Amino acid sequence: MAEEKTEAVEEKAAKKAAQAKKKERNPYVWPELPFKELMSAILVMALLIVWALWLDAPLGEIATPSRTENPAKAPWYFIGLQEILVYFDPWYSGVVMPSIIMVGLMAIPYLDTNPKGVGEYNFKSRKFIMINFLIGYFMWMFAIVVGQFMRGPSWLFFWPWEPWDDSGHHAEVVLKNIDNNISLIALGIYFALGFILPKLFKMKWAKNLDFMRYSIVVTLLLLMYMVPVKVVLRQIFHVRYLITTPWFNI
Amino acid sequence: MSEKKSFTEKIMATQIWKSIFRHDFKDTPANRGKMIRSNVFLHLHPLRIPKHAMKIRFTWCMGGITFFLFLVECITGILLMFYYHPVVEYAYMDMKYLQFDVPFGQILRNIHRWGAHLMVMTVMLHMLRVFLTGSYKPPREFNWVIGVLLLTLTLLMSFTGYLLPWDQLAYWAITVGTNMGAATPFIGVEGPFSLVDKFSDVRFVLLGGTTVGANALLRFYVAHVIAIPAVVFVGCAIHFWRIRKDGGISRPL
Ligand code: HEM
Numbered sequence: 001m002a003e004e005k006t007e008a009v010e011e012k013a014a015k016k017a018a019q020a021k022k023k024e025r026n027p028y029v030w031p032e033l034p035f036k037e038l039m040s041a042i043l044v045m046a047l048l049i050v051w052a053l054w055l056d057a058p059l060g061e062i063a064t065p066s067r068t069e070n071p072a073k074a075p076w077y078f079i080g081l082q083e084i085l086v087y088f089d090p091w092y093s094g095v096v097m098p099s100i101i102m103v104g105l106m107a108i109p110y111l112d113t114n115p116k117g118v119g120e121y122n123f124k125s126r127k128f129i130m131i132n133f134l135i136g137y138f139m140w141m142f143a144i145v146v147g148q149f150m151r152g153p154s155w156l157f158f159w160p161w162e163p164w165d166d167s168g169h170h171a172e173v174v175l176k177n178i179d180n181n182i183s184l185i186a187l188g189i190y191f192a193l194g195f196i197l198p199k200l201f202k203m204k205w206a207k208n209l210d211f212m213r214y215s216i217v218v219t220l221l222l223l224m225y226m227v228p229v230k231v232v233l234r235q236i237f238h239v240r241y242l243i244t245t246p247w248f249n250i
Numbered sequence: 251m252s253e254k255k256s257f258t259e260k261i262m263a264t265q266i267w268k269s270i271f272r273h274d275f276k277d278t279p280a281n282r283g284k285m286i287r288s289n290v291f292l293h294l295h296p297l298r299i300p301k302h303a304m305k306i307r308f309t310w311c312m313g314g315i316t317f318f319l320f321l322v323e324c325i326t327g328i329l330l331m332f333y334y335h336p337v338v339e340y341a342y343m344d345m346k347y348l349q350f351d352v353p354f355g356q357i358l359r360n361i362h363r364w365g366a367h368l369m370v371m372t373v374m375l376h377m378l379r380v381f382l383t384g385s386y387k388p389p390r391e392f393n394w395v396i397g398v399l400l401l402t403l404t405l406l407m408s409f410t411g412y413l414l415p416w417d418q419l420a421y422w423a424i425t426v427g428t429n430m431g432a433a434t435p436f437i438g439v440e441g442p443f444s445l446v447d448k449f450s451d452v453r454f455v456l457l458g459g460t461t462v463g464a465n466a467l468l469r470f471y472v473a474h475v476i477a478i479p480a481v482v483f484v485g486c487a488i489h490f491w492r493i494r495k496d497g498g499i500s501r502p503l
Pocket of ligand 1: 309380398404499
């Protein structure tokens with residue numbers, strides 16, 4: 001009896017303490033936050049003015065529709081897509097893939113059901129999504145850097161320190177297509193393994209997703225990793241298309 | 251006791267001053283609240299927020315810097331509009347005019363151009379920060395969605411601006427970019443399963459023609475100076491409002 005009573009009292013005290021802690025009010029934003037914002041704004045403006053004094057915005061010759069530019073580069077933030085154009089046809093690299101990326105990004109909060117790591121930099125409890133997101137982010141940056149600094153006329157590869165003259169070191173490689181049947185089997189295996197392995201190895205992230213979310217996550221990731229796969233196939237095995245049809249090629 | 255009032259004190263006692271500024275500036279807790287509450291812009295902030303949320307280490311101030319750069323682009327953009335004609339005959343000449351004749355014209359153009367690049371970089375970094383702090387998790391899912399839309403619009407704003415100088419770089423970059431439109435499945439003339447001809451496909455809608463020309467310049471101009479920025483502005487309003495409605499900036503549970 002007595003014990004129970006002390007327990008109840010203790011519980012009450014603990015509750016009260018928790019409530020008091022909750023009530024402990026947050027600090028005022030004035031003056032700290034507006035001051036930091038003002039400082040950031042001043043710093044950014046200073047940086048921008050120095051940059052603008054130092055470098056002039058580019059201006060080429062007047063537009064002449066009859067004279068093509070070579071290379072015709074997209075602005076840097078789209079150059080990643082242009083770089084992917086080496087590996088996939090325009091309907092995919094320029095339209096379908098960017099659409100999937102945007103929709104995929106928007107879907108992240110609805111696919112990631114792990115409640116941990118809100119409002120803090122917490123890698124440990126979110127390993128799976130952290131690694132995959134960062135790989136995707138890095139691939140984006142990587143494609144931009146290659147496209148911006150390592151592509152010359154006819155989108156040939158040049159190191160940044162190489163002059164843009166094509167004196168023969170770009171040996172003409174003959175690209176070949178893979179037989180549709182072989183590709184379909186390979187793709188089938190790729191997707192099947194992608195779906196089965198995480199479940200087989202009882203990976204934590206896979207266990208925590210319902211079927212619908214699991215399918216979407218796996219599909220999106222397999223599509224994402226198709227890009228480096230195709231890069232390897234193209235650069236090392238000189239493959240142009242995996243699948244050829246009268247309507248489209250992949 | 252009649253003390254002599256200083257000049258400032260006299261000014262601050264006038265009806266005009268008091269009609270504009272509703273409180274004095276002594277550093278009291280009450281005034282810290284009022285500083286925020288009595289100013290429409292500062293009032294985007296809550297009066298109090300958790301300590302960690304004010305740390306540059308936490309937000310990198312990236313969202314704020316992105317918005318600041320958007321404002322810089324609006325101001326420098328409006329100034330540029332005084333000198334720029336969105337027609338093929340003048341567009342390129344206006345760039346030269348800015349460079350050689352307009353006082354501070356070149357630096358104005360430089361700030362607008364580099365500011366746009368910087369804004370694209372900061373919005374990418376802001377997205378990375380929001381991801382790393384898990385700030386898209388419930389109840390902030392939809393604000394992340396709005397964020398992705400803002401990212402897309404920021405890219406489009408930059409892209410439409412790229413054509414306006416009407417030089418070779420711009421012309422061919424936009425040609426490459428909009429040719430992608432022609433490759434859209436179903437509704438692009440060169441895309442798989444095309445259902446349209448070249449006078450009714452995506453590229454035609456973007457360019458007002460089949461190639462980059464006077465109509466494209468006008469379309470990109472209108473999109474660049476009013477249509478997209480207006481949507482971004484409204485998008486930012488929703489984004490900021492939702493940060494507060496979703497329980498303020500994210501914090502550890
Ligand atoms: C024009 C572009 C954008 C502007 C001006 C903007 C502005 C801001 C600002 C000022 C904040 C307050 C906290 C901070 O500074 O970090 C914020 C928070 C947030 N932003 Fe953005 N943002 C933009 C784009 C994005 C993008 C691309 C995403 C994600 C894809 C995003 C998702 C979020 C989320 C989820 C929050 C809440 C963060 C938290 O509670 O910790 N925003 N944004």
